[in-house]
Amino acid sequence: MKFLVIGGDAAGMSAASRAKRNKPDLEVTVLEKTDDVSYSACGMPYNIADADRPMDDLVVRQAHVFKTKQKINVLTGHCAESVNPENRTVSGVSADGTAFQFGYDKLLIATGGSPIIPDLPGFDLPGVMALKSLEDGRKIKAYLKAHQVKKAVIIGMGYIGLEMCESLRARSVETAMVKPGPVFLPWMAPELSDVIRQELESNHVKLHTGYQIERIKSEEGRMKVICADISLDADIVIAAIGIKPNSELAADAGIKLSVNNAIATDCMLKTSDENIYAAGDCADAYHVVTDEKTWIPLALRANRAGWGVADNICGKVVELSGIAGTAVFKVFDLEVARTGLTLKEALKSGFDPAAVIIKTRSRAHAHPGSSPIRILMIGDKKSGRLLGVQMVGWEGVAHRINAAAVALQNRMTVEAFSQTDLAYAPPFGPVWDPLLTTANQLLKKI
Amino acid sequence: MKFLVIGGDAAGMSAASRAKRNKPDLEVTVLEKTDDVSYSACGMPYNIADADRPMDDLVVRQAHVFKTKQKINVLTGHCAESVNPENRTVSGVSADGTAFQFGYDKLLIATGGSPIIPDLPGFDLPGVMALKSLEDGRKIKAYLKAHQVKKAVIIGMGYIGLEMCESLRARSVETAMVKPGPVFLPWMAPELSDVIRQELESNHVKLHTGYQIERIKSEEGRMKVICADISLDADIVIAAIGIKPNSELAADAGIKLSVNNAIATDCMLKTSDENIYAAGDCADAYHVVTDEKTWIPLALRANRAGWGVADNICGKVVELSGIAGTAVFKVFDLEVARTGLTLKEALKSGFDPAAVIIKTRSRAHAHPGSSPIRILMIGDKKSGRLLGVQMVGWEGVAHRINAAAVALQNRMTVEAFSQTDLAYAPPFGPVWDPLLTTANQLLKKI
16 A cells, blocks of 8 residues: 655654554655754754854754655655646656655645745845744754844744743844734733733833834844834744645545635544545644634644554554644743633633633742742633643653643643642642642633 | 631631622631641641741731631631531640630531651650641741751652652751652652652762651760661651641541542532531542542632632532642742642553553753653553653643643543643743643553
8 A cells, every 4th residue: 555645744754654554565765855853843942042052952863764764755846736636646847856656555744834924015035934844953053153143123922922031132133023913922922921021021022013014124234123113124034924834736536625714634644535644733632722714833733643643554443532732832931821712712612711820839838949839820700621731840841731632632621620620739739730720710700 | 607617727717718709797716726727737848948037927817817807707726626516516625724615507627638657666755846837837947947967868758758859958957768668759750750760869869768757866966867777867757758648637527538538528628418518638539630538638629628618608509629639839949840740540440451651851852951741641442541750850840740630620531631732932942832742642552
């Protein structure tokens, strides 16, 4: 059987490797348009922070290792351009300009996502860069090395933009963020996002919200990000507005799309074509809280979905659970985490949500070194279910969120969650874990 | 209605306070034999570590505050000696020698636990001390201040003994641990407990396992802990062998006892007498994994059970979930956590357990500052259920265990747990959280 994979990052290589492990006689081919496969994309901001570390530290396994050790036919520099579901072929062109065509019995589309670049003047200047592929990372790093970069402007205030602040400040680059929307982090409760704002400002990152970007101007070897009311000087501009799923290839082949134009998949990762699967940032998923389709492109899901595809094409029936949208990121010394729905999402999905925000401490009463933890918890007044949690603090946030993620997966009520037997020792939290305290308070409202 | 509480620590004061909040016209009396109520007992090792911090930092709320602000009749120095369930009275004697008797409509026995002190010569020497009550803590601290304490011997290797190592080493006291049992931490997988042993040894704590203690001898102002084959010099001896439930008062009143002689309670915390409740270290609980009775005296349960009693006597029907035995403690820089059953407990409870041990990293591939995390995970081959987790590492252990604790509460299978959407960012873990990697490995065995 021929298993063809388009895209050689998290989802694609996870699927290829596991399929080959499942069935060593499987003929597995991976078409990757860049020169890189299997790297830790999320590690790029941290790598960029350190001028001395080679970007290739982030490569988990090189293409030739997949070829020689795992007998996977990894073809880098191979850009797939069309899928023909009737003939079961994929056509495209390789880096040297040669056209290619591959047949398949089962196809995985793992084309990932692409940074959103606004169609505005100046976004094609050489100093304006996005950060998605390893090649993007290399370009940013090379640019920082080659130029006297004193000032950076980050356009957008998402996870990647926020992580890049720490990275650029570590390299002593003056950093400003700007975005058109009036609210700093609209998905987050202001009581929590204000803490992040303060952390950024105390690390000398300037935040400009509510500024429509008009164009980027090149001026005497530097740049100016021109907004409606202000203009910001920059030696480098990072476009971190967000990503969109790379689903055009699938759509052109007649495969159904779903929310946010992500490729529609079922619990077995199958698309509307029974021989074609999709996984990773290009594909949708079910949400464990709403049971509705959602598109939250994150690394764990990409890896897990890759495995799911591999198992399913090899005849094991694997149905993936939904996702909770659990995410964590670091903003300088601050840990920020979320899982489940925001208040707005809860309302939109027909819940009758109630929310509480608690400020408590990261360590027990009288234990030295304690810092504040702030938690937002949302529950449904009708069903009593836990719907979502957001958390911000200097310690004890990143892994604490997972207890809530497991609770969401189990459709727990806030009451049942408030009864869970969580760990306690004075260096790690109060007797009543901050999550339990928040659940206890939320119970009074639902 | 008269609500009488015997014992003024976690369970007792939680119950008294919440009962009064629930029903302000309730007549609430607390009989506490010591002079202290409502303090953070678990904080004592950390307080002892710092010579300059007053022990009373650990008092959360003083007796007079309960009296004046909450109108709770808190009587310290009141030792209850007998309960008469027929007349609904409690008799005893106060610190000044006066006999007392109180009537009740509902009684809570929250008498806690007592350190096990072996009936051997020398355990009554003034330099031999246990650590359970705040007064115990004060005594240890005063002793360290008054004497030239250069050497300590800790008898027993439980949570408190291990925490006291860090405390004594912080005060530059040479520390040795000794116990009769041949195995350092018999409840833990050796691959994990060896890491703890190394952490202790690299902090210059000497471990002596398999030495039967015969007596403690006073010799020229110092002590010698005499064992079968060795004798250990000591200026202070900490007896940290374990605790037993203070259930004699209940037993004498004809109330049924349960495992480990803890007071038998139902999900509503009621004992075999319908007007008498029990909570805290003196009472048993159901285990969420086995559904059997268990006795695992820990602080969160004590607080939660106190609340449960308060709600139930006030007419809200509250049934407590069981406990998972989730615990975390710090051994110098090491975080150690567990939840659920050990392999031995799983076998004893009739499961058909399989276990895996994984060594992975606390941060993502190529992220600086990573350290090893070791995880033991146990699942049941028959039902596929997750049964227990143990974890040891220098970061990312204390709160990570809670995800497994929530899974146990929901009786999740290892497979379902392996599908949970846990958080990922490079500074906080690999893409596949260590718990997920372990679950994935365990799946191959069950």
